[in-house]
Every structure is written in C-alpha cells, then in structure tokens.
Amino acid sequence: MHNISTSRPLIRRLDHDDAAALFDLSERVRASISHQEYMHWHTLADFIDALSAETLTKIYFGGFLSSNLVSVGYLKYNQSHEELFEEFPTILHQDLLHSVSPASPVASLGGDMVHPGFRGQGFNTEQVRHRLAVAESAVNTTVAIVDKRNSSNFHPYLANNFNIVETGIDPADSGPIHFFLKPNYRPVIGECQKGR
Numbered sequence: 001m002h003n004i005s006t007s008r009p010l011i012r013r014l015d016h017d018d019a020a021a022l023f024d025l026s027e028r029v030r031a032s033i034s035h036q037e038y039m040h041w042h043t044l045a046d047f048i049d050a051l052s053a054e055t056l057t058k059i060y061f062g063g064f065l066s067s068n069l070v071s072v073g074y075l076k077y078n079q080s081h082e083e084l085f086e087e088f089p090t091i092l093h094q095d096l097l098h099s100v101s102p103a104s105p106v107a108s109l110g111g112d113m114v115h116p117g118f119r120g121q122g123f124n125t126e127q128v129r130h131r132l133a134v135a136e137s138a139v140n141t142t143v144a145i146v147d148k149r150n151s152s153n154f155h156p157y158l159a160n161n162f163n164i165v166e167t168g169i170d171p172a173d174s175g176p177i178h179f180f181l182k183p184n185y186r187p188v189i190g191e192c193q194k195g196r
Contacts, residue, residue, distance in 0.1 A: 009063030009070055009123055011130045016052040018062060021069040023047050025113055032116035040173070057083075060111070061131055063123055071123040074111040075131040077139065084108070088145060088168070088179060107135035109144040112153055125156040132160055132182070141183050148176040157182075 014022060023044040030041065042050075051060060057079070063071035078084040079102045087108045100106045109131050114123050128144075135142045144162065146153045147170065154164075162180040170177045 007065060008126065009065055011061055011063045011071075011127065014051055014060040014062045014072070016048060018060075018069065019044065019047040019051050022051070022060065022062070022072060025069050025072060025115060028116055029113045059134075061127065061134075063127055065118075068115075070115040070118045071127050072111065072113045073109060073124070073127045073131055075135055076108045076110070077105045078108055079105045084143075088143065105139050107139045107142040109135075109142060109157075112146075112156070119152075124153065125159050128156045128160045141181070143182070144180040145170070145177045146180060148178055154178070 023042070026042060026047070050058065058074050058076040060072060060074045062069045076083075076087065078087060078100055081100050084100050084106055087110070109128060112124050112127065114127075132142060142162075144157055145168075146157065148167065157180045158164075160182070162182040164178045165181045166179045168177050168179060169175070
C-alpha cells in the first residue's frame with residue numbers, strides 16, 4: 001500500500017543524529033524487496049560511523065516528510081583514480097579514470113533508497129536532482145552505478161540527463177550493473193553570453 005503525498009520531501013544533509021532513522025529506512029527497504037541480495041546490508045553501527053566521520057567525502061542526503069525519513073542517497077567526491085576505481089571497479093572509461101585528481105574530482109551518486117510506502121512519486125528523482133545540483137557546483141563529471149536488476153531506479157538518473165555508458169559486475173555481490181555518466185556544464189568565469 002502506498003501513501004500518496006501531496007507535499008514534497010524536504011531534502012537535507014544527514015548527520016549522526018539521523019543514523020537510527022537511516023538504519024530503519026534501510027531495514028524497511030530491505031524487507032520490501034523479494035531479492036535481498038540486490039541490496040548491501042548495513043548495521044546501525046555502519047550508519048553511525050558513516051554519518052559521524054570527521055572528514056566526509058561521502059555525504060548522505062535525506063528527504064523528509066514532517067520528521068519521517070522517506071528517501072536517501074549519497075554523494076561522494078572521488079579525488080583520485082584509486083577512489084573512483086573503488087566505487088566503480090569494472091570501469092572501462094580509462095580517460096575518465098585517469099583524469100580524476102584533487103584539482104578535478106569526479107562525483108559519484110549511490111545508496112538510493114525510498115520508503116516502500118512512498119514509491120512511485122518521484123522522490124528518488126528529486127533526490128538525484130538535489131545531489132546533482134550540489135555536485136555540479138564543484139565538479140565537471142558525475143557518475144553512478146545502478147543494479148541492472150533494479151530497473152525502477154534507471155528512470156531517476158535518465159530523467160536527470162545521465163547516460164548509460166557501459167555495464168559491468170559489482171564485486172560486492174557479483175550482480176550486473178549499469179554505469180551512468182553525466183558530464184556537467186559549468187560556464188567559465190568571464191564567458192561571453194550570447195545576445196537574445
């Protein structure tokens with residue numbers, strides 16, 4: 001049964017106080033899917049650690065209706081080809097892999113979850129859009145992987161102008177994945193504007 005919401009979630013960065021809500025959402029999502037091997041399982045301690053790190057290169061964002069966490073996803077800034085390779089170990093885009101550096105980081109999006117009672121209302125599309133807007137202020141390229149068996153999660157990325165550029169195998173669960181890529185356009189300071 002779905003809860004039809006007339007309001008849109010307020011999306012904000014999560015902190016250590018949100019760890020229990022994140023764990024609860026993760027457990028609800030996990031219980032709702034028939035093939036639980038599609039989802040990486042995390043403990044409450046994992047989420048406490050992830051949200052309490054002093055230096056966060058992986059930032060979690062949550063969508064809230066009132067005080068209820070209904071959607072989540074992360075944004076990670078990869079500052080070396082080793083970091084990007086950890087996110088995407090089967091990446092074939094060697095030019096992208098070797099161009100990443102602290103001066104030219106690549107953002108990656110992942111960890112998408114929507115409360116089972118609120119699916120089908122575009123909440124994840126909004127999550128991707130929000131994280132993409134944050135990323136585009138700092139990087140030239142954003143990437144994501146989506147499990148090929150989770151086809152409902154393709155649309156939020158395609159709706160935000162990502163392209164599927166290759167497929168691979170997720171070493172964590174040996175499942176098939178799609179690699180999504182979105183080059184971001186940031187105008188150069190002083191760039192001329194065309195007249196109307």
